[in-house]
Amino acid sequence: MKLIIIDYGSGNLRSVENAFLNSITDNNLKCNIEVTNNLHTISNADYLVLPGVGSYPDCKKGLQNTKGLIDVLSEQVIHKKKKFLGICVGMQLMFDYSLEKMRTPGFGWLSGNFSKIKAVGKDYLGRNYKVPHMGWNSLNLKYICHPILENISEKDQYYFVHSYYLKTSETSQLIASTNYCHQIPAIVGQENYLGVQFHPEKSSLSGQKLISNWLKWKL
Amino acid sequence: MLSTRVIACLDVHGGRTVKGINFVDLKDAGDPVEQANLYSKTGADEICFLDISATYEKRKTMLDVISKTAKTCFVPLTVGGGVNNLDNFCELLNCGADKVSVNSSAVYNPKIIRESSDKFGNQCVVLAIDAIENKAMPSGYEVTTHGGRKNTNLDVLNWAIQGVRNGAGEILLTSMNADGMKTGYNLQLTKLISENVSVPVIASGGAGNPKDMVDVVLKSGASAVLAASIFHFGIHSIFSVKKEMFKNGIQVRGCEN
Numbered sequence: 001m002k003l004i005i006i007d008y009g010s011g012n013l014r015s016v017e018n019a020f021l022n023s024i025t026d027n028n029l030k031c032n033i034e035v036t037n038n039l040h041t042i043s044n045a046d047y048l049v050l051p052g053v054g055s056y057p058d059c060k061k062g063l064q065n066t067k068g069l070i071d072v073l074s075e076q077v078i079h080k081k082k083k084f085l086g087i088c089v090g091m092q093l094m095f096d097y098s099l100e101k102m103r104t105p106g107f108g109w110l111s112g113n114f115s116k117i118k119a120v121g122k123d124y125l126g127r128n129y130k131v132p133h134m135g136w137n138s139l140n141l142k143y144i145c146h147p148i149l150e151n152i153s154e155k156d157q158y159y160f161v162h163s164y165y166l167k168t169s170e171t172s173q174l175i176a177s178t179n180y181c182h183q184i185p186a187i188v189g190q191e192n193y194l195g196v197q198f199h200p201e202k203s204s205l206s207g208q209k210l211i212s213n214w215l216k217w218k219l
Numbered sequence: 220m221l222s223t224r225v226i227a228c229l230d231v232h233g234g235r236t237v238k239g240i241n242f243v244d245l246k247d248a249g250d251p252v253e254q255a256n257l258y259s260k261t262g263a264d265e266i267c268f269l270d271i272s273a274t275y276e277k278r279k280t281m282l283d284v285i286s287k288t289a290k291t292c293f294v295p296l297t298v299g300g301g302v303n304n305l306d307n308f309c310e311l312l313n314c315g316a317d318k319v320s321v322n323s324s325a326v327y328n329p330k331i332i333r334e335s336s337d338k339f340g341n342q343c344v345v346l347a348i349d350a351i352e353n354k355a356m357p358s359g360y361e362v363t364t365h366g367g368r369k370n371t372n373l374d375v376l377n378w379a380i381q382g383v384r385n386g387a388g389e390i391l392l393t394s395m396n397a398d399g400m401k402t403g404y405n406l407q408l409t410k411l412i413s414e415n416v417s418v419p420v421i422a423s424g425g426a427g428n429p430k431d432m433v434d435v436v437l438k439s440g441a442s443a444v445l446a447a448s449i450f451h452f453g454i455h456s457i458f459s460v461k462k463e464m465f466k467n468g469i470q471v472r473g474c475e476n
Contacts, residue, residue, distance in 0.1 A: 014315045018290050053317075054340030119417070124220065125469065127440040130419045132342050132388055135443070136222040136264055136472040157222060157472045159295060161342045161388075180221055202295050202317060204259065 001031040003215075004045040006090075008037055008062040008069065012201070016051045016087065019201035023211040031215065037066045047215075048073070048082055051201075052089025056098040056114065056164070059089045060106070074107060077193050084193040085214055088162060091188065091195025100164050109193060112168025119181055129181045132163045137198075139176040139186055146175050147217045148187065148194060148210060156206035158186070158198035166197070192219050222472045223436055224264040224443035225460055226421060227450050229254055231300075232271050234280035236451070249451075252287045258450065259294045262457045262473045266292065267320075267391075267445060270300030271366070282314050289315025299347055299391075303328070308335050312343070320345035320391055323364035325382065326371050336386025341418075346387035350375045350408055351395045360408055367395040376411060383416045390420045391445065397425030399448065404431055409439035421445050429455055429463035436469050 005016055013035050024031050034041060042048065050073070052059045063069050077084045086094050093106045098114035119129035136157040141149060160178065166185040168174075175194070176187040186197050194214065200207035229236045229251050236251045255266045266288070270281045278301045285298060298311050299320030308319050319339075325332050325346060336344045351370075353361035358376035363369060379390055392412050394405035404425045413420045419442035422435040426446035435441045449455045461471040 012312070012317065014286075014313065015289055015293075015317065018315065019293050022291070022293070053342065054338075058338075058340070125437060125440070127442070128414065128417075130442055131417060132419070133221065134342065134389065134419050135224050138220065160221075161295075163341075199295075202293060204293050207293055 001029070001046045002044070003031050003033045003047040003049065004042050005033060005035045005049045005051060006037065006042070006069070006073070007035045008059070008066060010051050010053055010059060010062065010089075012051055012053050012199075016049060016201045019207065019211055020049070020215075023208050023215060026208070027212050027215065029215055037069060039066070039068055039072045042069075042072055043076060045076075046082065048076060048084045050084070050086045050090035050093065052087060052091070052093065054089065056089055056092060056100040057102060057104045059093060060104050063093070070107065074109070078109060081192045081219070083214075083217065083219060086193070086195035087201070088197060088199060091197055092164065092166070094188075094193065094195050095166065095168070098164055110168075110173050110188060110190065110195075111170045112166050112173070114164040115167055117163055117165050117181060117184070121181070132161050133180045133184070134161045135159070136203075137178045137180060139178055140183075141176050143174050143176065148175065148213045150213045152206070152209055152213070156209070158200065158203045158206060158210075160198045162197060220470045222264070222470050223441075223464065224421075225262070225432070225457055225464075225471065226265040226267050226443055226445040227258040227263040227457060228267040228269060228423070228445050228447040230269050230271050230447060231281060231284060233277040234284055237271070251284050254451070255288045255292050255296075258457065259292045262461060263294060264443075264472055265295045265297060267297040268299070269320075270298065272301065282310060285311060285314040285316050297345055299345065304331070305334055305338060308339060312339065318343050318345050318389070320347040322347040322349065326362065326364050326373065329381075329385065332382055332385040332387050336388070341386045341388035344387050345389045345391050346379070346382040347391040347393070348375060348379060348382075349393050349395050350405075358411060360411075363395060367398075375408070376415060379412050379416050383418050387418065389418050390416060391423055392420055394424040398423075400425055401427030401449065403427060404435040404439070404441075404444075406435060406439045409435055409441050413440040413442070419443060429460040432460050433464055433467045433469065436464065437467065
């Protein structure tokens with residue numbers, strides 16, 4: 001199997017590569033990883049991972065800098081049904097648009113948009129809610145059974161760092177959520193494509209479990 | 220519910236970990252890569268590397284330390300010390316750092332916060348503030364640089380607010396009076412900044428035992444606690460700190476019952 005981590009100048013490519021490599025080795029999987037923006041290589045891959053840190057408009061611009069990249073991604077994911085994982089801003093790009101800095105359209109694969117986290121009131125210790133939502137949080141798993149959640153419980157915690165959250169009326173896309181001031185979708189997707197708002201590559205053993213589940217997930 | 224983070228800090232000089240009392244009289248506490256891995260395995264929520272090397276050549280060794288650490292250590296890594304421009308940011312992030320902290324360079328070139336947060340996102344920019352008590356300042360605290368050796372005539376509260384306005388996504392607040400003393404965090408300083416900025420504040424400087432961590436969270440509203448020496452020399456483990464926090468009603472990672 002060939003896994004591509006899409007290279008469009010996002011800062012955390014190495015971390016994502018390291019975490020996936022570790023999971024592949026631990027699980028004895030036969031899978032090669034390449035970090036690239038080469039359209040031909042991407043078209044010939046089996047699995048696609050889109051990382052993303054920084055602002056939504058910057059990530060979108062980074063993708064647009066490689067001519068034809070977004071079209072190739074949509075073709076491979078929506079039409080050819082390749083297994084896809086979007087991470088953080090990579091997940092956010094799967095939706096209609098974000099209001100970060102300015103209204104920027106995403107790929108429109110899933111329905112919803114991103115607004116700033118409403119940090120009002122105080123937390124259980126009387127502290128003001130801070131934005132970004134930064135740190136380790138647990139998942140609410142009551143929605144559906146999904147292979148990505150194998151062996152993952154509400155005791156597992158994941159590393160989040162983001163200021164914008166998904167607003168959607170399409171509840172069938174929701175696989176897990178988290179709570180920070182209000183409910184925040186954490187794992188979303190349908191069919192062959194999934195997105196995670198948190199960083200599995202930075203979520204220690206809980207992150208490794210999720211990455212392994214995604215790698216082993218049979219469509 | 221969001222867990223309160225416990226961050227292990229490693230002061231690195233020429234590729235080796237050190238920790239001094241009030242930043243002088245350094246003691247060797249080992250290999251940073253090995254230590255970072257041990258910390259992440261024993262429950263550290265983040266690792267913070269602070270490069271205190273004085274020369275460019277020695278700082279180069281830091282890139283190697285980060286690359287090696289990022290290969291096996293899957294928790295967020297923050298790196299600071301000697302970060303003067305966007306190229307420095309780029310190098311560190313490419314090696315596997317998740318966040319970069321700026322301290323002296325932000326004082327001498329305040330534009331670096333705006334430029335780096337525009338380019339890499341505010342989640343990636345940590346404003347590190349070394350505060351000393353100074354009654355002549357409006358907030359009672361003055362920003363210092365160079366490990367507390369140079370005064371800046373900047374008020375800590377104003378500086379923190381301005382830093383957040385310019386795009387810092389987090390504040391790493393060190394009390395230089397408390398640093399290395401093991402007598403507890405500066406609760407008044409931490410509370411002042413936590414209550415007046417919209418981003419998370421990491422309390423640093425002065426941790427002597429797990430109860431100090433509990434106090435700075437409950438009494439000062441810190442989003443995260445950072446310590447170096449009490450972890451290095453095995454005085455207290457990260458687990459014992461988390462257990463104490465959990466016992467006191469603070470949500471932490473990896474301590475359920």
